[in-house]
Amino acid sequence: MSSKKIQSDIDRQDQVVAEARRNQAQREKTYRAQALKMYPWICARCGREFSGKKLRELTVHHKDHNHDNNPPDGSNWELLCLYCHDNEHARQQVADAYDAATPGGEQDLPATYKPFANLGDLLKRKT
Secondary structure (H helix, E strand, C coil): CCHHHHHHHHHHHHHHHHHHHHHHHHHHHCHHHHHHHHCCCECCCCCCECCHHHHHHEEEEECCCCCCCCCCCCCCEEEEEHHHHHHHHHHHHHHHHHHCCCHHHCCCCCCCCCCCCCHHHHHHHHC
């Protein structure tokens, strides 16, 4: 093998290693990497523990559902497994659907009946 070929292989390996280090540094800046450093690798809902290859099944859930709200203290994050994370978003979708206006755009009018309005007068009469 020629020395040029060997040098070319070494340069290519150096490039691969440098790129891998850059990618790792960028990953560590993400909120997921920050959350994994802050919190134990346990699902906040079901309590399942994660490590090794299974760690990829642990996700970061934004408590207020705003993915742009990433405070450095991690107060808007919780670690959830894939299943609990999907369940949380499904529950939120159902809640949003029930909060929406009724079909046809009709909205319920606020209640106007005040059951205790004259209670004071009624109590005074009986004494």
